[in-house]
Amino acid sequence: MRRNQSSKIQKAAATIADQCLSMRIRFLNRTVNSIYDDAYRDIGITAAQGNMLVAIVLNERISPTVLGQRLNIEKSTLSRNLERMRNSDLIEVQEPSSGRSLELVPTKKGHELLLEILPRWKAAQATTRELLGENEATDVAAAVDQAREKLLSD
Amino acid sequence: MRRNQSSKIQKAAATIADQCLSMRIRFLNRTVNSIYDDAYRDIGITAAQGNMLVAIVLNERISPTVLGQRLNIEKSTLSRNLERMRNSDLIEVQEPSSGRSLELVPTKKGHELLLEILPRWKAAQATTRELLGENEATDVAAAVDQAREKLLSD
DNA sequence: CGACATAGGTTGTATATGCAACACTAAGCG
DNA sequence: CGCTTAGTGTTGCATATACAACCTATGTCG
Numbered sequence: 583m584r585r586n587q588s589s590k591i592q593k594a595a596a597t598i599a600d601q602c603l604s605m606r607i608r609f610l611n612r613t614v615n616s617i618y619d620d621a622y623r624d625i626g627i628t629a630a631q632g633n634m635l636v637a638i639v640l641n642e643r644i645s646p647t648v649l650g651q652r653l654n655i656e657k658s659t660l661s662r663n664l665e666r667m668r669n670s671d672l673i674e675v676q677e678p679s680s681g682r683s684l685e686l687v688p689t690k691k692g693h694e695l696l697l698e699i700l701p702r703w704k705a706a707q708a709t710t711r712e713l714l715g716e717n718e719a720t721d722v723a724a725a726v727d728q729a730r731e732k733l734l735s736d
Numbered sequence: 737m738r739r740n741q742s743s744k745i746q747k748a749a750a751t752i753a754d755q756c757l758s759m760r761i762r763f764l765n766r767t768v769n770s771i772y773d774d775a776y777r778d779i780g781i782t783a784a785q786g787n788m789l790v791a792i793v794l795n796e797r798i799s800p801t802v803l804g805q806r807l808n809i810e811k812s813t814l815s816r817n818l819e820r821m822r823n824s825d826l827i828e829v830q831e832p833s834s835g836r837s838l839e840l841v842p843t844k845k846g847h848e849l850l851l852e853i854l855p856r857w858k859a860a861q862a863t864t865r866e867l868l869g870e871n872e873a874t875d876v877a878a879a880v881d882q883a884r885e886k887l888l889s890d
Numbered sequence: 891c892g893a894c895a896t897a898g899g900t901t902g903t904a905t906a907t908g909c910a911a912c913a914c915t916a917a918g919c920g
Numbered sequence: 921c922g923c924t925t926a927g928t929g930t931t932g933c934a935t936a937t938a939c940a941a942c943c944t945a946t947g948t949c950g
Contacts, residue, residue: 588847590851591793591847591848591850591851592793592794594850594851594853594854595790595793595794595850596794597854598790598853598854598857599790599791599794601861601877602787602790602857602861603768603861603864603865603868603873603876603877604768604769604771604772604783604786604787604860604861604864605787605790605807606876606877606880606881606884607761607764607765607768607769607876607880608765608769608783608784608787608807608906609807609808609880609884610761610764610765610876610879610880610883611761611762611764611765612808612809612907612908613808613883613887614757614758614761615758615761615762615907616907616908617758618758619908623909628935628936629758629762630762630935630936630937631935632758633756633758633759633762636749636752636753636756636759637753639745639746639749640746640749640750640753645898646898646899647897647898647899653759653762653763654763654766654767655766655936655937655938656937656938656939657898657899657900657938658899658900658901658937658938658939658940659936659937659938660899661899661900661901662900662901662935662936662937663935663936663937665900666934666935666936678898681897681898681946681947682897682898682899682944682945682946682947683897683898683899684898684899693742693745694745696745696748696749697744697745697748699748699752700748700751700752703752703756706758707755707756707757707758710757710758711757713883713886713887714757714879714882714883715879715882715883718875718878718879718882718883719757719879721872721875721876721878721879722757722760722761722764722875722876722879723755723757723760724872724875725764725868725869725872725873725875725876726760726761726763726764727760728868728869728872729764729767729867729868729869729872730760730763732867733767733867762936766937766938769937770937770938773938777939782905782906784905784906784907785905799928800928800929801927801928801929809906809907809908810907810908810909811908811928811929811930812907812908812909812910812929812930812931813906813907813908814929815929815930815931816905816906816907816930816931817905817906817907819930820904820905820906832916832928835916835917835927835928836914836915836916836917836927836928836929837927837928837929838928838929
């Protein structure tokens with residue numbers, strides 16, 4: 583019986599390791615994001631901050647709540663990420679002109695940083711596409727885009 | 737000229753947002769891992785810990801260094817994750833029987849927890865596959881497996 | 891118009907992650 | 921055999937993440 587139990591446990595572990603998407607996506611996240619973190623390090627930002635800055639430049643005056651919905655970032659996480667970006671003068675957080683939502687605006691420095699980000703992003707993106715393989719990279723992007731659309735349509 | 741500069745910046749942001757793999761993979765990681773975290777919450781573990789426990793059960797007496805290589809987790813991160821798992825009595829860290837590497841061993845509690853993990857994992861895995869779509873989920877897994885093999889072969 | 895519900899944000903606490911710098915010790919070499 | 925080097929782990933610091941609990945001001949409705 584004990585032997586039976588033990589083999590059931592081993593089998594469970596084997597099944598999970600063999601198929602688990604969480605494990606794989608965590609691995610992918612660590613691996614790929616370290617490429618972007620490395621690429622941005624010399625300009626003093628992280629991949630997370632670079633991504634958020636891009637979103638804010640493209641959606642000037644967006645509110646934290648809406649930004650959080652688009653990126654699926656929890657509001658408390660976002661609050662602290664924005665605080666750091668404000669501290670390093672990448673964005674400004676302005677009081678609501680109407681209603682109750684804050685408005686996010688990139689600073690001059692934030693705007694200009696995008697010109698430094700672009701070549702570094704290109705290099706990191708190329709490294710990543712090469713690591714994954716062109717077809718696989720396209721597949722992954724398509725999978726995410728599709729899931730994202732499904733989630734945002736609710 | 738200023739106008740030119742500004743349009744260059746907007747274009748850079750648009751290009752990055754349109755193609756960036758880092759952005760997408762971070763989104764995917766947050767979205768998918770919250771499904772597994774939710775599924776495991778009532779048994780007091782996180783997705784990260786569940787994944788590590790599975791790896792340790794499958795590779796009894798593995799060393800932290802080797803585990804870190806397999807999962808691509810930095811040694812200091814791993815050191816602290818293992819500390820937490822030891823504190824909650826999921827694993828034991830044994831002194832090296834030879835050489836200089838520690839040896840990781842699941843406790844009785846750790847072993848038995850796998851039987852609680854399995855049904856929760858199945859549910860989370862199904863939810864995730866449905867969110868991504870069957871084909872896309874398979875594509876993502878294949879992309880990671882392939883990249884992982886490439887990295888581990890060095 | 892006033893009580894109340896709720897949306898939007900922040901704060902407390904905890905985990906997960908990584909870089910740098912350190913400590914320790916087994917291995918390798920002269 | 922002792923010195924040096926390498927591999928292995930831990931610790932200090934910082935960021936990213938999320939849940940729960942809270943605060944506040946806005947809207948809403950009786």
